[in-house]
Amino acid sequence: GAGVSQSPSNKVTEKGKDVELRCDPISGHTALYWYRQSLGQGLEFLIYFQGNSAPDKSGLPSDRFSAERTGGSVSTLTIQRTQQEDSAVYLCASSSLMTRETQYFGPGTRLLVL
Amino acid sequence: AQSVAQPEDQVNVAEGNPLTVKCTYSVSGNPYLFWYVQYPNRGLQFLLKYITGDNLVKGSYGFEAEFNKSQTSFHLKKPSALVSDSALYFCAVKSSNTGKLIFGQGTTLQVKP
Numbered sequence: 001g002a003g004v005s006q007s008p009s010n011k012v013t014e015k016g017k018d019v020e021l022r023c024d025p026i027s028g029h030t031a032l033y034w035y036r037q038s039l040g041q042g043l044e045f046l047i048y049f050q051g052n053s054a055p056d057k058s059g060l061p062s063d064r065f066s067a068e069r070t071g072g073s074v075s076t077l078t079i080q081r082t083q084q085e086d087s088a089v090y091l092c093a094s095s096s097l098m099t100r101e102t103q104y105f106g107p108g109t110r111l112l113v114l
Numbered sequence: 115a116q117s118v119a120q121p122e123d124q125v126n127v128a129e130g131n132p133l134t135v136k137c138t139y140s141v142s143g144n145p146y147l148f149w150y151v152q153y154p155n156r157g158l159q160f161l162l163k164y165i166t167g168d169n170l171v172k173g174s175y176g177f178e179a180e181f182n183k184s185q186t187s188f189h190l191k192k193p194s195a196l197v198s199d200s201a202l203y204f205c206a207v208k209s210s211n212t213g214k215l216i217f218g219q220g221t222t223l224q225v226k227p
Binding site for chain 1: 146148150156157158159160163165204206208213214215216217218219220
């Protein structure tokens with residue numbers, strides 16, 4: 001079946017611009033996670049959704065970062081006024097009770113802020 | 115606080131030899147442990163997990179991992195390495211609160227012909 005999909009696969013933007021990253025989880029998966037992978041920081045958790053609510057936003061690095069999930073499916077991660085240190089690969093993962101704790105990851109969005 | 119350590123940045127093995135990628139963890143309560151693999155310019159691919167039960171867990175592509183509670187380790191192993199196993203490997207522990215994964219820094223596995 002279809003896996004987690006993310007778009008765009010690559011995004012180049014200028015410092016100060018806003019960007020939106022999209023995640024389509026596996027159908028029926030109720031939990032959705034955003035992570036960030038960068039050379040200096042490794043893999044970091046950003047935010048977790050259960051359904052449409054976000055019980056854990058503790059990993060969002062600043063108030064420039066926000067995310068939403070609608071209809072218990074698609075999620076959008078928005079970065080406002082991008083900075084060069086936001087350059088990273090943004091990974092989305094989803095899971096459900098049926099996967100017994102296993103999170104399945106999408107291919108990621110590679111963001112480069114010039 | 116929960117944490118994961120992968121003490122080796124890189125592991126080099128010859129094709130056909132056994133391989134081990136090390137992982138130790140620190141967690142309160144029962145650990146949920148995972149191994150993921152990442153090929154260049156790709157997302158993370160699930161290999162195997164330990165939730166409960168047998169300490170030796172078998173996963174995809176011939177990989178296995180042994181959960182050792184006394185040593186708080188979860189080393190990844192394979193009896194005979196392939197060149198195609200060359201990739202970046204991540205160990206992770208699941209947070210007991212929200213389910214987020216806490217990752218180690220990753221270990222690059224290089225298998226040479």
